[in-house]
Amino acid sequence: MRLSVLDQSTIVTGRSPDASIRESIALARHCEALGYHRYWCAEHHNSDSQAGTAPEILIAAIAATTRYIRVGSAGVMLPHYAALKVAEQFRVLEAIAPGRIDLGLGRAPGSDGLTAYALNPLADKAAEQFPATVRDLLAWVSGEKPVEGHPFRDVRAQPAGPTAPEVWILGSSDYGAQVAAYFGLPFCFAHFITDGRGAAEALSIYRDTYRPSARHPAPHAAICVWALAADTPEEAAHLFRSRELWRLGRDRGVYAALPSPEEAAAHIYSEDELTRLGRLRERALYGTPDVVMKKLRALAAMHQAEEIAILTTLHDAAARQRSYTLLARTCGLRAPEVGLAAN
Structure with missing residues (x-):
């Protein structure tokens, strides 16, 4: 089983949001040294919770300061952008780190409706055209021409090169699974968003309807989970307090900075909140590394x-960083020799 990393450049209380970007770059180098396979950067906008608004820029910084870990997006929210521009961005990234770039695509806005409109006034229409946009992007990012009759068939995405980013479809529903299966692409289910609800159905649809592609003759399924490991159960429970309080807010539609465990401990919880926390703890993945x-x-x-x-x-x-270290050691990860790409 391969282990990879998703990073949202989480904003925390007491530190400026820009610090989260620098922490992401440091964490990527740390996880490369531990032997993680991929490092994915998320995209969110107008958020007090996540600072990662431009994954393509953060990917460039990480790719330039690492040597063999795969680096990519989880994901680029495609309805905000023109397929050609995304293809050009990721062709440049591929030139920076040949054979190490992943292009994870999502259809969700990664923001509120007003912000999505500010990014692209035609975002709703673009979301409806997601499969066609994926089709065009696949051609351009791979150095091929779009389909016959396409108005921009003779437009190329530079810089050309012998390798191409690996394209993924990301999702938390059946829709993304169907798109990934149709195009013969790897699929990652966002388990951490739904707490696993819908994962079995989506992944079953993905495998049952998969159409082999040249790069991926067989389906490749992944799941993304929230997890925390600490040296003792007590420390893990203490650290998890931040997640608990933040989740209570998220479930009400409030996306705030992540509180410290001490701030969470000082919060006065209602009976309803305590009931919800009990259900959250039952499903959550936290504890000592062997348990997790x-x-x-x-x-x-x-x-x-x-x-x-x-x-x-x-x-x-x-x-x-300690949590990722403990999980890597427990799983038996080992960094490849310097100079070898983690393909």
């Missing part, structure tokens, strides 16, 4: 996932 890894392996087996991407949002940057 056992649950991750069980999830991978349940969903026949070849890969798991781990999202860990903690207030303390050192504790977050």
